[in-house]
Amino acid sequence: MCCSHFLLYSLPLFFVLVSRCESIDFNYPAVFNFGDSNSDTGGLVAGTAEPLDPPNGQTYFHKPSGRFSDGRLIVDFLMDAMDLPFLNAYLESVGAPSFQKGCNFAAAGSTILPATASSVSPFSFGVQVAQFLRFKARVIDLLAKGRRLARYLPQEEYFKQGLYMFDIGQNDLAGAFYSKSEEQVFAIIPYLLSEFEAGVKRLYDQGARRFWIHNTSPLGCLPENIVVFGKDPSKLDELGCVSSHNRAAKLFNLQLHALCTKLQNELSDANVIYTDIFTIKLNLISNYSKYGFEQPRMACCGFGGPPLNYDNRIPCGRTASLNGTTVTAKGCDDSTDYIIWDGIHYTESANQHVSSQILTGKYSDPQFADKMPFLMKLKF
Numbered sequence: 201m202c203c204s205h206f207l208l209y210s211l212p213l214f215f216v217l218v219s220r221c222e223s224i225d226f227n228y229p230a231v232f233n234f235g236d237s238n239s240d241t242g243g244l245v246a247g248t249a250e251p252l253d254p255p256n257g258q259t260y261f262h263k264p265s266g267r268f269s270d271g272r273l274i275v276d277f278l279m280d281a282m283d284l285p286f287l288n289a290y291l292e293s294v295g296a297p298s299f300q301k302g303c304n305f306a307a308a309g310s311t312i313l314p315a316t317a318s319s320v321s322p323f324s325f326g327v328q329v330a331q332f333l334r335f336k337a338r339v340i341d342l343l344a345k346g347r348r349l350a351r352y353l354p355q356e357e358y359f360k361q362g363l364y365m366f367d368i369g370q371n372d373l374a375g376a377f378y379s380k381s382e383e384q385v386f387a388i389i390p391y392l393l394s395e396f397e398a399g400v401k402r403l404y405d406q407g408a409r410r411f412w413i414h415n416t417s418p419l420g421c422l423p424e425n426i427v428v429f430g431k432d433p434s435k436l437d438e439l440g441c442v443s444s445h446n447r448a449a450k451l452f453n454l455q456l457h458a459l460c461t462k463l464q465n466e467l468s469d470a471n472v473i474y475t476d477i478f479t480i481k482l483n484l485i486s487n488y489s490k491y492g493f494e495q496p497r498m499a500c501c502g503f504g505g506p507p508l509n510y511d512n513r514i515p516c517g518r519t520a521s522l523n524g525t526t527v528t529a530k531g532c533d534d535s536t537d538y539i540i541w542d543g544i545h546y547t548e549s550a551n552q553h554v555s556s557q558i559l560t561g562k563y564s565d566p567q568f569a570d571k572m573p574f575l576m577k578l579k580f
């Protein structure tokens with residue numbers, strides 16, 4: 201990786217990159233994160249008290265960590281790259297978690313649109329933003345009472361200097377397909393994005409200036425969606441992914457990218473970075489063997505065996521009775537061979553690959569290639 205920097209620096213292109221990127225400063229004192237299971241470090245488990253069973257967490261934390269994976273998530277690798285500790289969940293009430301370097305409002309199952317009675321998570325984006333506002337008000341209140349709690353709380357200026365990171369929308373799209381046609385799903389996308397925009401602007405009004413927005417993943421490649429919507433092979437693309445779901449994700453991303461450009465223009469003293477996770481993940485699924493994986497779609501932890509090893513009645517680590525037979529959704533022998541962890545989420549190995557691609561800066565608008573030396577403290 202280092203060699204490629206030197207190459208870059210020796211090219212005339214270097215000057216172009218510098219001038220395009222000079223407004224971006226990756227020296228963030230804190231990170232405030234919003235989203236769903238892609239970046240939930242324990243929020244849903246703390247907030248709903250629904251347990252997450254082993255083998256979740258087995259690879260890195262050696263026990264369930266509140267993350268829907270065998271190990272670290274993209275957000276963990278990014279925090280590491282920024283020399284910041286892993287984010288604690290806002291909803292974690294026990295053990296006096298430190299929020300000095302940031303706070304995570306993400307919760308698995310969360311949607312951009314307000315939750316309904318059937319939602320997995322009551323902590324939709326608007327609720328997460330409201331939680332942030334309360335968090336900020338409480339922090340300022342407590343800091344005013346003295347330095348005693350300072351090591352648990354961000355400094356007041358961190359709210360302005362900190363990075364606000366987002367990865368949300370996948371559950372809105374995935375959920376909509378259960379009751380809507382593809383055209384109807386396309387039609388809700390502007391509503392999702394206007395709700396998202398309203399939340400981002402509330403944060404801006406509270407002083408947030410540095411935004412990093414991840415686009416949504418190729419959800420059509422997840423076993424969860426393939427088993428329900430891909431029964432008819434004509435619904436699948438050449439990668440074996442549900443075409444309609446990936447088309448919806450692409451349209452969402454196109455409109456999200458346009459929104460990011462608009463926000464950057466409107467909020468001229470802000471920095472808005474849009475990052476294309478979709479392309480990174482689709483490339484990984486398509487070219488999996490090149491990146492050292494053996495299974496592009498089959499779940500490591502699940503029940504049912506090939507081709508997907510996924511049964512939506514039995515979540516990873518759970519035991520259930522099917523036709524009077526007791527069965528368990530178990531983990532595979534080596535999760536590093538797999539991209540998909542439990543049929544819905546990615547393995548730590550896949551998350552690590554995606555993070556390394558994000559950190560090249562090539563998938564972001566604006567790109568941040570010239571800041572690579574600051575970022576590459578990661579031990580990949």
Ligand SMILES: *[C@@H]1O[C@H](CO)[C@@H](O)[C@H](O)[C@H]1NC(C)=O
Pocket residue numbers: 479482483484486487
């Ligand atoms: C897979 O890799 C090839 C060769 O590098 C590339 O052209 C192609 O775009 C990749 N596939 C995807 C879906 O990105």
Ligand SMILES: *[C@@H]1O[C@H](CO)[C@@H](O)[C@H](O)[C@H]1NC(C)=O
Pocket residue numbers: 522523
């Ligand atoms: C349960 O029974 C149904 C109907 O006989 C069958 O199609 C299905 O495969 C069975 N499931 C299991 C886990 O054996």
